[in-house]
Amino acid sequence: MGKKYTEELINDIWESKEGHDGQNRRHIVSLQEYLATFLQKRFGSDAVTMGYNLLHSCHRYKYDPDCEVFLQVLDGRVSQDIYREFTATLNSLMAFLYMLDGELHPSGPRAILKEQEVSGNKTG
Numbered sequence: 001m002g003k004k005y006t007e008e009l010i011n012d013i014w015e016s017k018e019g020h021d022g023q024n025r026r027h028i029v030s031l032q033e034y035l036a037t038f039l040q041k042r043f044g045s046d047a048v049t050m051g052y053n054l055l056h057s058c059h060r061y062k063y064d065p066d067c068e069v070f071l072q073v074l075d076g077r078v079s080q081d082i083y084r085e086f087t088a089t090l091n092s093l094m095a096f097l098y099m100l101d102g103e104l105h106p107s108g109p110r111a112i113l114k115e116q117e118v119s120g121n122k123t124g
Helices: 003-023 031-060 065-074 081-104 109-118
Strands: none
Touching (some): 031 065, 065 081
16 A cells, blocks of 8 residues: 555544544543454455555555554554644644744745645635
């Protein structure tokens, strides 16, 4: 499986798990437990194959932070809370860089587009 698809699948898994955990605050499951449910729901009879493909791809692309964090949480080396901290840190950094870009290039179309992306108003 390609790197882009691997990252998209990982992001879908995290997003779905965050939604699940938000609805079931009293019973937050581990990534290991949730992954089987997610794969079964998404891929049906191909869940096991996709699980192996995902694991193989994560090891193949572990130089990528998304893949590495996913692997570490899946292996139990770090808490799944690190994903939230990792995401919050990246979002803060991106917001700061977009703000800085806007200050350095106030009339540039890139600054306007990036401010929209940060605020959640993504355009085409």
